[in-house]
Amino acid sequence: MAKPVQIEVWNPNGKYRVVSTKPMPGTRWINLLIQQDCRVEICTQNKTILSVEDIIALIGDNCDGVIGQLTEDWGDALFSALSKAGGKAFSNMAVGYNNVDVNAANRYGVAVGNTPGVLTETTAELAATLSVAAARRIVEADEFMRGGLYEGWLPHLFVGNLLKGQTVGVIGAGRIGSAYARMMVEGFKMNLIYYDLYQATRLEKFVTAYGQFLKANGEQPVTWKRASSMDEVLREADVISLHPVLDKTTYHLVNKESLAVMKKEAILVNCSRGPVIDEVALVEHLKANPMFRVGLDVFEDEPYMKPGLADMKNAIVVPHIASASKWTREGMATLAALNVLGKIKGYPIWSNPNSVEAFLDENSPPPAACPSIVNAKAIGLPVSKL
Ligand SMILES: NC(=O)c1ccc[n+]([C@@H]2O[C@H](COP(=O)([O-])OP(=O)(O)OC[C@H]3O[C@@H](n4cnc5c(N)ncnc54)[C@H](O)[C@@H]3O)[C@@H](O)[C@H]2O)c1
Numbered sequence: 203m204a205k206p207v208q209i210e211v212w213n214p215n216g217k218y219r220v221v222s223t224k225p226m227p228g229t230r231w232i233n234l235l236i237q238q239d240c241r242v243e244i245c246t247q248n249k250t251i252l253s254v255e256d257i258i259a260l261i262g263d264n265c266d267g268v269i270g271q272l273t274e275d276w277g278d279a280l281f282s283a284l285s286k287a288g289g290k291a292f293s294n295m296a297v298g299y300n301n302v303d304v305n306a307a308n309r310y311g312v313a314v315g316n317t318p319g320v321l322t323e324t325t326a327e328l329a330a331t332l333s334v335a336a337a338r339r340i341v342e343a344d345e346f347m348r349g350g351l352y353e354g355w356l357p358h359l360f361v362g363n364l365l366k367g368q369t370v371g372v373i374g375a376g377r378i379g380s381a382y383a384r385m386m387v388e389g390f391k392m393n394l395i396y397y398d399l400y401q402a403t404r405l406e407k408f409v410t411a412y413g414q415f416l417k418a419n420g421e422q423p424v425t426w427k428r429a430s431s432m433d434e435v436l437r438e439a440d441v442i443s444l445h446p447v448l449d450k451t452t453y454h455l456v457n458k459e460s461l462a463v464m465k466k467e468a469i470l471v472n473c474s475r476g477p478v479i480d481e482v483a484l485v486e487h488l489k490a491n492p493m494f495r496v497g498l499d500v501f502e503d504e505p506y507m508k509p510g511l512a513d514m515k516n517a518i519v520v521p522h523i524a525s526a527s528k529w530t531r532e533g534m535a536t537l538a539a540l541n542v543l544g545k546i547k548g549y550p551i552w553s554n555p556n557s558v559e560a561f562l563d564e565n566s567p568p569p570a571a572c573p574s575i576v577n578a579k580a581i582g583l584p585v586s587k588l
């Protein structure tokens with residue numbers, strides 16, 4: 203049994219007990235819970251990643267629901283503890299839920315919530331930021347200036363990659379991948395090639411329409427192409443951004459062999475999950491190809507980087523901040539809380555997890571529904587008709 207953990211309690215006499223394993227941005231998520239007669243217990247322990255034992259101690263012997271984090275191992279042990287405590291509601295404060303054993307949750311009839319949609323543009327904006335920063339060697343140039351090394355303008359100083367008219371590649375053209383693709387096409391007039399298991403029809407229509415607009419104005423139209431394989435994207439694109447889910451089909455999707463088919467001066471960006479890239483192979487590729495550049499927000503062994511990565515000047519590395527805007531993180535907290543609250547109150551599941559704006563309007567009460575439950579069908583939850 204882990205030692206008792208530090209907690210902050212809201213509405214101590216609430217009928218339902220909801221635990222949050224981390225303090226989360228904003229207060230709307232707390233108010234929405236306490237207004238519905240929940241006692242909210244927030245773990246304030248100064249420990250970045252809680253262990254299974256820590257969370258079992260938090261759950262205790264009476265708990266109606268838990269809001270957890272992507273850094274936590276939500277499997278049989280935690281869902282068993284939550285079920286024994288009388289709880290059937292869990293939500294990740296994240297859209298990705300590869301840290302959750304959904305089959306284990308199904309065995310205990312626990313709903314698994316996630317937070318899609320609210321973080322789409324914020325995440326895509328960081329992927330675009332890393333793309334441009336890598337293309338124009340911003341971090342290297344900043345360090346050069348701060349190091350007092352600048353002696354005046356030079357023709358070859360920090361020459362990087364032009365984006366306009368080049369090809370942007372997207373692996374995983376879902377919500378975020380499509381938003382990123384549009385930013386790079388509409389913002390930098392790049393041509394798109396994407397690979398996904400499903401056709402990104404809406405994205406294709408946007409790019410077609412933008413191309414027609416440019417042509418009507420006497421400019422070179424942009425184009426799109428759906429690749430028949432991931433390698434086709436890696437071979438043709440100048441900038442490639444990874445936005446698939448992490449599952450057994452995308453683990454080490456980018457490896458030594460796929461890196462070898464990429465252009466020697468290509469840019470690779472990863473704002474999905476670290477294990478989508480074989481990071482050991484990436485470090486070797488960066489060492490052997492100084493003109494190849496990466497922008498990484500996620501890492502295979504977070505919070506650690508594989509040996510050598512931190513020394514690479516052709517790598518930009520940031521600590522999993524792609525969804526880190528105030529509005530977005532407060533919205534994620536709200537969606538996660540409403541997933542748990544909705545399950546506790548017996549609400550149906552929202553019919554479109556790609557459109558969650560109704561839950562984010564601070565001036566009106568949220569719909570009486572769970573924004574996004576990934577195993578709703580498996581545990582027989584009804585879908586809202588709202
Ligand atoms: N770095 C961050 O802070 C951050 C923020 C948000 C999301 N994410 C990650 O991004 C992922 C995507 O989020 P989303 O909202 O766009 O999800 P999404 O479900 O809308 O899109 C994921 C896409 O990946 C595609 N895909 C699945 N397997 C594939 C494969 N083998 N090859 C190619 N494509 C494949 C799916 O068809 C889908 O279109 C999340 O699962 C999460 O892990 C990271």
Ligand SMILES: O=C(O)[C@H](O)CO
Nearest residue numbers: 272295296297298525
């Ligand atoms: O999956 C997610 O939502 C991110 O990794 C955190 O925002």
